[in-house]
Amino acid sequence: MLAKVDVRDARLAMAHLYTAFIALALGGLAGLLQVLVRSGRFTLPANIGYYQVLTVHGVLLGLVLTTFFIIGFQHAAISRTSGTYRKGARLTGWIGFWVMLLGTGMAAVMILLNEATVLYTFYAPLQAHWIFYLGLTFVVIGSWIGGAAMIAEYINWRKQHPGQTSPLLTFMAIINMVLWIVATLGVAGTVLFQLLPWSLGLVDEVDVLISRTLFWYFGHPLVYFWLLPAYMAWYVIIPKVIGGKIFSDSLARLSFILFLLFSIPVGFHHQLVEPGIDAAWKFLQVTLTFMVVIPSLMTAFSLFATFEMYGRSKGATGLFGWFKKLPWGDARFCVPFIGMVAFIPAGAGGLINASNQMNQVVHNTIWVTGHFHLTLATSVVLTFFGIAYWLVPHLTGRVLTKAMNRLAIVQAITWAVGMSIMSGAMHAVGLLGAPRRSSYSTYGDAQQALDWIPYQVAQAVGGTILFLGIILILYIFINLAFFAPKGEEEFPIGETADEAEKTPMVLENWKIWLTVLTALILVAYTIPFAEMIQNAPPGSKGFKLW
Numbered sequence: 001m002l003a004k005v006d007v008r009d010a011r012l013a014m015a016h017l018y019t020a021f022i023a024l025a026l027g028g029l030a031g032l033l034q035v036l037v038r039s040g041r042f043t044l045p046a047n048i049g050y051y052q053v054l055t056v057h058g059v060l061l062g063l064v065l066t067t068f069f070i071i072g073f074q075h076a077a078i079s080r081t082s083g084t085y086r087k088g089a090r091l092t093g094w095i096g097f098w099v100m101l102l103g104t105g106m107a108a109v110m111i112l113l114n115e116a117t118v119l120y121t122f123y124a125p126l127q128a129h130w131i132f133y134l135g136l137t138f139v140v141i142g143s144w145i146g147g148a149a150m151i152a153e154y155i156n157w158r159k160q161h162p163g164q165t166s167p168l169l170t171f172m173a174i175i176n177m178v179l180w181i182v183a184t185l186g187v188a189g190t191v192l193f194q195l196l197p198w199s200l201g202l203v204d205e206v207d208v209l210i211s212r213t214l215f216w217y218f219g220h221p222l223v224y225f226w227l228l229p230a231y232m233a234w235y236v237i238i239p240k241v242i243g244g245k246i247f248s249d250s251l252a253r254l255s256f257i258l259f260l261l262f263s264i265p266v267g268f269h270h271q272l273v274e275p276g277i278d279a280a281w282k283f284l285q286v287t288l289t290f291m292v293v294i295p296s297l298m299t300a301f302s303l304f305a306t307f308e309m310y311g312r313s314k315g316a317t318g319l320f321g322w323f324k325k326l327p328w329g330d331a332r333f334c335v336p337f338i339g340m341v342a343f344i345p346a347g348a349g350g351l352i353n354a355s356n357q358m359n360q361v362v363h364n365t366i367w368v369t370g371h372f373h374l375t376l377a378t379s380v381v382l383t384f385f386g387i388a389y390w391l392v393p394h395l396t397g398r399v400l401t402k403a404m405n406r407l408a409i410v411q412a413i414t415w416a417v418g419m420s421i422m423s424g425a426m427h428a429v430g431l432l433g434a435p436r437r438s439s440y441s442t443y444g445d446a447q448q449a450l451d452w453i454p455y456q457v458a459q460a461v462g463g464t465i466l467f468l469g470i471i472l473i474l475y476i477f478i479n480l481a482f483f484a485p486k487g488e489e490e491f492p493i494g495e496t497a498d499e500a501e502k503t504p505m506v507l508e509n510w511k512i513w514l515t516v517l518t519a520l521i522l523v524a525y526t527i528p529f530a531e532m533i534q535n536a537p538p539g540s541k542g543f544k545l546w
């Protein structure tokens with residue numbers, strides 16, 4: 001008998017996953033339309049604007065798909081590793097789900113009515129209908145409620161098991177939820193105190209610098225909120241899938257703590273070219289950005305160690321002999337592995353972005369779009385697909401058949417090919433100066449724009465291949481949710497290697513880590529934020545809000 005997620009918790013997790021995959025279908029379609037428009041060879045019907053479609057794409061894939069998938073996965077992960085949810089926690093989880101869904105619906109209607117064409121970053125001076133902002137508020141509040149259910153179960157586990165370290169997967173999910181809650185305070189601040197009153201006409205102006213700063217206080221940890229569930233799979237699930245062991249529980253926990261500490265006080269690296277922030281504070285936050293690279297390097301090290309230990313246990317010799325021993329025919333491993341490989345150039349691109357001088361070259365070019373299609377839309381999303389291949393059948397009481405397994409590998413290869421072409425072209429033409437977030441029609445006939453055309457055609461070709469990839473994953477998802485044969489699919493949880501040291505309790509001492517986190521945020525943000533308020537443009541009514 002396999003250790004299973006309780007069927008009532010499974011329903012809760014699946015509700016989130018259904019929403020996530022509906023968002024993938026609609027957001028993917030918007031993505032296809034968008035690359036076709038950018039190629040200059042296609043005009044949208046019915047007066048639909050490029051920026052409207054871009055907003056649908058970004059919001060559905062960047063915000064809705066990710067948030068629902070992550071919260072659903074984490075509910076399942078905590079239920080599997082810390083025990084079935086108590087009634088109250090499950091009810092709280094459902095309330096969180098419905099509040100998020102209500103908010104998503106409100107925001108979606110406004111975007112479709114062209115009343116919220118403000119892109120997925122939605123910061124001023126672009127203005128949306130107040131219902132859009134209220135909808136976003138509900139999404140955030142709903143996610144907090146879902147997070148409260150997780151945290152309650154974690155606290156309960158610790159009460160029941162005094163003196164023990166919590167299950168690794170639960171601990172990781174809780175770190176990610178705490179990171180999310182602290183990060184969303186920034187976006188809640190700008191929405192509640194600036195954007196909502198402004199869109200309701202209660203104030204005439206808002207301070208754009210403050211709105212962008214609050215957004216990026218949230219925006220960078222947001223990318224780690226996306227990344228950490230992928231890392232949970234890489235650290236905990238993949239070792240079990242390949243038949244190996246987790247290299248070190250302590251190292252995994254430490255890397256998650258470092259993400260919590262260093263992912264928040266770094267938002268200025270998105271604002272390096274913005275006036276109004278002193279260079280010294282930008283320098284500090286760039287330094288902290290390089291600190292947040294360390295846990296990713298630790299993760300790479302740990303993964304190589306896991307693969308090598310497993311390969312050697314199977315008789316592999318030489319430096320890379322282990323490579324041949326890995327289970328390439330198993331989609332649960334192969335699909336996330338392609339995501340890991342993509343993360344090497346993706347991470348290198350991130351280091352380029354974070355380097356002040358090089359940022360001047362790439363900022364606001366489509367290079368940045370190429371960067372996040374490798375990080376989020378490849379490394380993270382392929383890992384989410386790899387998780388879905390066992391999680392969905394596990395939760396629906398079905399199995400991943402050989403045919404679906406094969407199709408899943410074809411899907412990942414299609415995705416990798418499409419993304420290499422699309423993201424590669426984005427990186428290349430970004431270096432030539434092509435702007436992001438602009439359509440062909442805005443370029444005019446300048447010679448420079450003509451030089452970009454081949455790259456834009458390449459993006460359209462890559463984007464079309466990716467759309468085929470979306471059709472494939474949706475087909476597999478529907479099969480696993482409704483049609484695959486009934487049976488028991490494993491929820492794989494790795495065990496720590498016997499040689500690993502015992503995990504020190506200090507790694508679970510929240511008092512220490514939350515104090516350090518608060519101190520870092522205060523150091524990185526207090527003075528520059530106070531300066532923004534002091535130096536706000538005279539007469540700015542938005543300033544009075546603060």
Ligand code: HAS
Nearest residue numbers: 223269296300303340343347350351353354363372375376
């Ligand atoms: Fe980023 C912009 C810096 C990671 C997402 N980023 C963005 C935007 C998004 C995004 C969405 O400093 C655009 C926002 C917008 O709309 O304006 N990013 C970084 C840095 C990292 C980084 C330093 N980003 C991510 C991740 C994302 C993401 C992860 C999503 C999930 N990013 C920036 C900066 C900007 C930016 C600037 C602003 C640019 C501008 O000017 O606007 C780092 O975290 C990256 C560290 C990663 C590594 C790689 C480790 C490799 C591993 C794989 C091991 C592989 C194995 C397999 C074991 C150091 C763990 C091996 C097998 C073999 C066969 C070899």
